[in-house]
Amino acid sequence: MSEELLEIKDLRIEYHTDESVIHAVNGIDLSVKKGQTLGLVGETGAGKTTIAKSILRILPGLQAKILSGEIRFEGKDLLSVSEREMRKIRGNKIAMIFQDPMTALNPIETIGFQISETLKIHNKLTKKEARKKACEMLELVGIPSYRYDEYPHQFSGGMKQRVVIAIGLACNPELLLADEPTTALDVTIQAQVLEMMAELKEKLDTSVILITHDLGVVANFCDSVAVAYAGEIVERGTVEQIFDHVAHPYTEGLFASLPRLDRRERRLKPIKGLMPDPAALPEGCSFCDRCPYAEERCFKTKPADVELEPGHIVKCFRVAGGE
Amino acid sequence: MAPLLEVYNLKKYFKTRGGLLHAVDDVSFTVENGETLGVVGESGCGKTTLGRTIMHLLPPTEGRIVFEGKDISKPKKPELEELREKMQIIFQDPFSSIDPRMTLGEAIMEPLVIRGGMSKADMIAETRKLMDTVGLASRFENSYPHELDGGRRQRIGIARALSLRPKFIVCDEPVSALDVSIQAQIINLMLDLQEEYGIAYMFVTHDLSVVKYISNDIMVMYLGQVVEKAPADELFDHTLHPYSKALLSAVPIPDIHKKTKRISLMGEISSPVDPPAGCRFMPRCLYACERCAQPQVMEESTPGHFVSCCRYKELAGKEEEQ
Amino acid sequence: MLKFIGKRLLMLIPVLIGITLVVQLLLEVTPGDPAKLMLGMNATPERVAALREELGLNDPFLVRYGRYIWNLCHGDLGNSFMTGRPVFSEMIQRFPYTLVLVCISLFLSVVFGIPLGVFASTHQHTWKDNLAMFAALFCVSMPAFWFALMLIQRFAVKWRLLPLSGIASWKGWVLPCVALALGFTATITRQTRSNMLEVIRQDYITTARAKGVSEVTIKYRHALKNAVTPVIMVVGGMFGMMLGGALISETIFSIPGLGQYTMQALNSRDYPVIQSSVLVLSLLFAIVILLVDIIFALIDPRIRSQYISKRQKEARTDQKKEDQEKGAAHSEGR
């Protein structure tokens, strides 16, 4: 399809530490359509952040190794462009928002500088122009522009995250990678920030990859979903496909273990056990140990992607079973 | 029967350079035997301080705490020791609430060792039993906390709290640091334990969906004060206080067909240092009026449902009109 | 800002009183009679007693302390027991030498130490870093006086490039400054490197990277600025250590500064001089620490704004305290 903005194919990433090799990302395929929001859902250690950082090629160079794969963005493979070219993409065409607003801002520079810096780099603006644009950005994220010359410690957590978003959106990027942008915030502040993000996304026509562990956030803000588990995408599709026609046992388990405000149940149905150690993944399906439907073949061979309906792709033998 | 825990007008102030920080300000509630009181609120609302004050980890500034009919506001040392066998606490962060130098077995056994009066063999047996109860395999006995995952570590915390057979446990955000699938395991475990041992919980959290699951009564806090208090279902069905409503509506529901109408709040939580006398939520409230600058009184709207808002009746009426 | 400086100046007063008290007390517990020392071995007891009376050594401690402070306030530091000359004028004369020595050395340490530290940190995991770090540790572990002797042996005795001692020309300054600066340069190098590595790991550096900022800008603008702030703290502490080092350096290279003066006084138990030296050097140290605090506040907005807006004052004071403690811990780590 031509409208795909970003396409990731068979991406594999390992981390090498002193003691072991961690298989962080194990052959994932992903795509984001123009103007859409993809929710990347998964628990701690599922490899979500690694995927996002690999798109921008800002993984820690010494430990992380990209083994294979292709990240196509506007027809170019980001993994093979030069560092120079990549720098022109970072912050300009693809921007990233980080999880913890408390640490994501440089404590000894003004927030104004931090926003205008990216403008100066990519749009070749003069100091004055950059300042003007940065002030506009501040107003856009709901911060009065007279606070341009203030420092991060003078802002609350929610405000800081707004600044981080302003930095991300300053150059009007095609794609915004938002890594758990609201996890560190309180619920009411989270609602404010998410709403603002959704609005800006519409206004600027940006595509978004929203990394989160909160299915509620996904339901409210995303067009399509990819569920990550142990470095794989076990299920992906549109929100309707995922929320109304759950196919993968892990996704099913995720929904069942969620305490819900909108239902009355007295007992949750958790997934048993733990995520496998990414340094020692099982031979077969990575979910086999915890899966209530696991069969013999699940332990032996890795299931392949199965397309249930157009766009709804699941990595499981059970759905491929032919029923 | 009298309630297990009664708290009257509890206050906890901290002296800071800027003035008095009202962490907990005039909070009253009761907890029945074997039931769960959920305490919800955002960061800075004083919910954690409330738990610690009841546990006497922080001395209360003012107010009365009655446990099993006995006033324990200012306990003497032996009283306090006796009390702590009946009241326990589970901490939020299982990464930091266990001494990193203790093995799992030692950590669970420690309360027994401190209480004394048991032979070493009995203590070891009891430890194994506790580990079994909370679902920790005995092979972990000699592991260090940093070798375990968050879920197992939280199980250690629960086993420790359980070891003295308390009647009441303050749970301070016990599942907030955990992943969803693990969180569900721990919540179920806590429910099972409550059923088996008849423990009463005070469950402090910021997560409304969790609190809904586990609580009989729910108390919503804002800036050190209780704004609304009601049985769980009642609170969710007939939310009265504007803050509770906003809080509820802010939780994204994982269902694409039920898009909630969000009530967006203005601004952020104000400073708890020397707060004004009126309603603390006033600066952010959509319905604030002049009367809100007066001190608010807790009113009982329906039996068991308390709300601290001078306009709740009008607002309820308004909503119906719409 | 002025308020901040004023406040810090006020805090100097109790410290100074403390120092004078400590010095007075030290001399109090010292065995040996200054009067006897002054008159030499074969003085008659009568003369000693007379001199004691004259010097007021028989008065109670508090009286003597009060008198000392009183004189101090009038710029009178007493007369040297040995030469009989006023200590104050003597010190004024010698002061510039010490100041020049310490300042040049400090300047050298900073100018070489910080870039070297940055260099090492940017070449982490390569032989360049390992070599730089080992060399730095080597220099830290070297006795400064021994290094000075080795320098003299090579440059002055063997090659005759530089004068053996004395500061007749600029050449005379070279060896003392290099000798004094070496260990401190190494310390700054180590400190800068570890700060840089710490900062490079921070989230805001990743943010900068994600913005498309070039690696060079990241390292030299974003990281360095953050990494250097604690180094400034260390430099302040280092000034004190350099003053201590000047005692030996000046003696070895016969520089007529305060260090040499103090050493001579110590050897001859010239109490007024000892007392004044400790006081003056400590005062100098305190002023430098004050300057460092001010620079620190200028660089770090978290501290600066503390004196601009009163909001959230609390949190920031705590932050500052923490930083200072860290700074103190660092400078003590040396």
Add this chain to the structure above:
Amino acid sequence: MEKKRKNSRLREIWFQLKTNKLAVVALIILIILIIVAILAPVIAPYHYAEQHPKDSYAPPSAKYLLGTDKLGRDIFSRLIYGSRYSLSMGVIAVAIAAVIGITVGSVAGYYGGWVDNLLMRFLDVYQSIPMFLLCVTLAAILGPSLRNAIIALGICTVPGYARIMRATVLTVREKEYIEAEKAINAKDPRIILKHIIPNAMAPIIVEITMGVGSCILSGASLSFIGLGAQAPISEWGAMISDARSVMREAPQLSLYPGICVMLAVLSCNLLGDGLRDALDPRLKN
């Protein structure tokens, strides 16, 4: 169970330390130095003060491994004996400083309030006097001798330990697990001895290791200016001091003891660095 745990903790540190080759080398050098110091009379061919006037300035030979000095004393033997004085200077001074410092720091840190305030203000004054200046003054006032130099060194380095101990105790004290201990009725002594001190030890251990090095260094300086070990004691700094006057004739005389000081101090620093990484893997880069 108790024993096993302690062992495994030590093993863990050792395991971490082992990966740092330099630290292991440093540890070996230090152990050798300590053995040499203990066995000095056995190893050294001559007594340190034994003079051979005929062999003044003898070159290195089988008889005198590193030659002799002006008075014909065997340099090699003097260096070996010197390790005794130099090392003991470092170790004893640090022991004095650490004991006082740890006590003061823990008290200030744990009790806080006015006790803390008083002690810290006192340290402020103390530290506003340049350390080496205070040390020299003290040593001079007490009278020049090895013992007095050690005492002066010990007293002057107290603030470092006190501050570090206080800072760590303060952080450990605020940890949630200390609160958890209070919640299960653990009493103050148990909390301090079993939980706070062991968890606060890591930085102090590193500081002590490094401190021995810097005390050897400062001790040598004191001896060099004649305020430490007195002739004929062959403390390394004193040896350099002796050799200074004959630098033209016999430069090697000041070279050897200097190298010894450097080796000892370097080993302490390397080991300290290694221990810091081993005790707190987080800091490892």
